[in-house]
Amino acid sequence: MSTAENQFTLIHVVRDVSNLPNYMLQSPEMKRCNIPWRIGYLRDGDTFVTYLMCCQPRTNKDWTVVTKGTSKVILTNGSHSSFPFEFIVANDSQYSTLATGFPLPLSIDDTAIIEIEVIIESVTGIDAPEKIRNFGVEAKEFSDVVLKIDGEKFYVSKMYLATQSTYFNTLLMGKFKEGKKRVVELKDIDPANFQVFLELLYVDKTLTDSNIENVLKLVEMYDAKNAARLCEQYLMFESSHSLRTKLKIAAQYKFKELKTHCLNNIRSRADIRAVKGKNIDNSDESMQLDPSIADDLFELSLRLRS
Known part of the structure; x- marks a missing residue:
C-alpha cells in the first residue's frame, strides 16, 4: 500500500449548522484502498457531531481495517478544534x-469545515480491484x-x-539497446500502478481516487x-477528491483547466478556508500550496468580502 493511498483527508463544508x-x-463517497468512506454529521442539542464512516459492505468474508488520524472542525476565520483517534472496523463490528x-x-x-485526516495502518480481507485489461501471457x-517489473511481465506493443x-x-x-531486446526491465516502479497506467494508455475506465496520484507520477x-x-478530465468531472487536493495536483502537474475549474467552484470564504485548511500547529495548509494558487485564493477572498 503506497503512502498516497493509505493517507488521505476527507473535507466537507457544512452551512447553516445551527439548523x-x-x-x-x-x-459524497470517496474510495481509498478499495474501501468507500464518507463524512457524516448532525446536530445533537448543543453539540455538532461529526462521523468518520467506513462504508465497506458487510459480507460473509471476514475483513478488518485499522486506522488512526485526526478529526477537525475548522471555522471560516481559521480557528479550529481537533481530536486524535484510533478506529478499528471489521465485518462483525457493531458500529462502522x-x-x-x-x-x-x-x-x-454558522459555517463549519469538517476535515478528517486518516491513516490506514492495515487492511485484511479486502481484495485489490480487479484488472480491467490483461497484459499477461494471454497477450x-x-x-x-x-x-x-519486480518479476511481473507485461506483454505489450512497442508501436502503441x-x-x-x-x-x-x-x-x-x-537507438538504445533496449529497442533490440525482447525483455526490458523497468526498476523502482510498483507493478500494480504500472498495470493501471497501461490500462489508461488503452483508454480503459481505470482511474479512481485511490490510484490517480500514483498513476500521475508514471x-x-x-x-x-x-x-x-484523461487524468485532468477525471479530476474535473468524476473525482470526489477535495478542492484542496485537486488544486495541489493542478499546480504539481500544470493542469491549467483543472485549476480554473476548481477556482470557479469556490463561492464562499468557507470554501477558501476548506482549501487553506489549518494544521494542528495552527499554521495554514495553504503554505504548502503553489504560490500562484495562494495568490488566486487571496484575490478571491478580497472579492468575496466586497
Missing part, C-alpha cells in the same frame, strides 16, 4: 462509524516486447507504447500526454 436536523447527513462531538455555537457565519500473441509516450518512443524505437515520468489529459 441542522438531528439525523445524519452525509458527504466513529463519532466526534464539538460544542455549539461554532461561528458567527503474448499481440506483443513484440515484454516489460518486466511509442505513440502514447515519448519516453517509450525513445527507449524502444530509438504519466509524468513517461511523458504520456494523452494519459495526462
